[in-house]
Amino acid sequence: MLVDLWTGQQLYAREPHRRFMPASVTKVMTAYTAFKLVGEGKLKLDRRFLYTQALEDEWYAEGSNMFLRAGERPTIGQLLLGITTVSGNDASIAIAEAATGSTGAWLDLMNANAAALGMNDSHFGSPNGYPDGGKTYTTADDLVKLGRAVTQDYPTLFHRFFGHRRLKWGEITQANHDPITGQVEGGDGLKTGYTAEAGYTLVGTAERGGRRLIVVLAGSPTARMRDTAGRNLIEWGFREFSPERLFAAGSEMGRAQVQDGASRSVGLSLDNDFAAALPADPANTMQLAIAYRGPVEAPIAKGDPIARLQLRDANGTVVVDAPLLATQDVPKAGLFRRIGNAFAKWFG
Incomplete structure (x- = not known):
């Protein structure tokens, strides 16, 4: 699905309301939920969180990771960078517990935010998109609504935390796997995902001359196919359509x-x-x-x-x-x- 956010127009869509498992694209909602709390003054970016041994035992090197260790005290801002740049499963759980005290309370916020955005075909059963037996699902149309909210409601936070090409935590430096950021003119986010159940997923965006496009892909059989299709759709949308104020x-x-x-x-x-x-x-x-x-x-x-x-x-x-x-x-x-x-x- 490809949408021009300036006009709200669908430039390309195939089964935009079909439900699928988003995998790590779930973390866009985790970032949005944190942005909303920051915007409301309920969460400070410089607040520190003590990462516990229990969290390390459960999440260290479990899928994509920030590689947090017990005893470390990352800030909320550092956790957000771990989520948006290297897709940290551990960072997603940490920010949930730091902000609300429990994963369950955080999920309540995520689902309440989804409902408020009109994401009527979405439900979140984890903060990070880790396989959860089908509790987490969404649609391309709903992810466009989420992408619009992240980029338009919180533009300063979006540009601060999305679009980084790499992140170093401790002695470990990792690259961002987003195929849009830095690889397409104007590309500046958002997230990729993969699990065996979900396949390769993407929600990506680029802005040129004040015009922003957002692309959503799901169920791709390979990362290369997903990445190529995402870049090609973005380029096609800018090339083949011209925005006009008609009236x-x-x-x-x-x-x-x-x-x-x-x-x-x-x-x-x-x-x-x-x-x-x-x-x-x-x-x-x-x-x-x-x-x-x-x-x-x-x-x-x-x-x-x-x-x-x-x-x-x-x-x-x-x-x-x-x-x-x-x-x-x-x-x-x-x-x-x-x-x-x-x-x-x-x-x-």
Whole structure:
């Protein structure tokens, strides 16, 4: 799946609502949950956490690792770098316990955050994506929502903790396996994943000229195939689509018929700018349409959302959709006006 975050437009999608196991891509939600706590002032980046022997016994060298040792006191910021740069399973568990006192409480936060973001087909059963019998699952569409939240809601934290090419902890230096960061122009995150059950997964992003694309891949049979496909999709999206602001906020786009109103129609205007990523190939034509269930019954208040402006591709698929608001109040018509409207409807 490839999405232009500037317009919200899907540039490519195949089974975007199909559930899959995300593996270490789960850690993007762990990072988001930490970012949210930091943003709310509930978690300090310089706060230290005593890594225990029990945690070392359970997680040292278990899958991708920061290689934390008992007795070490990493800061929350260091743990976040361990999560975002080298995909530390140990760092993910550590930040969960440091922030909330238990993995269970942290998972409650992760799932509450997922629900708040509208990730309705996702559930998290671990902070790190380690195999958990299918308790952790998500969809490409949900991961786009998460990627949008990480990059747009917490841009300063995103740029501080994502996009590093390597990390040294103690005497161990490790590289970041993200195939987008530093390898595609504007590439600056987010995460790869792999387990035998999940295959090779990716959520990646790049920004050029203020325009950000996000790509999600799942179930790839090899890392090389995943990495190549991710880079190619990002490059294709920037090359084959051009972002355009088609209409400014406040533009009146048409009128809707009104039933039993003092006026027989009402103007429809945009609340926000209407933008789209338009295909470079002129053969890929698109059409604008106004959609609403009408006639709209009075009374209508100015600003009521009563229709949608839709940009449709050649197959009729809606690629961009925005609300249209009533430009004026339309009170309910009096008795005689309603009778006149009825005659006009039947005989006009």
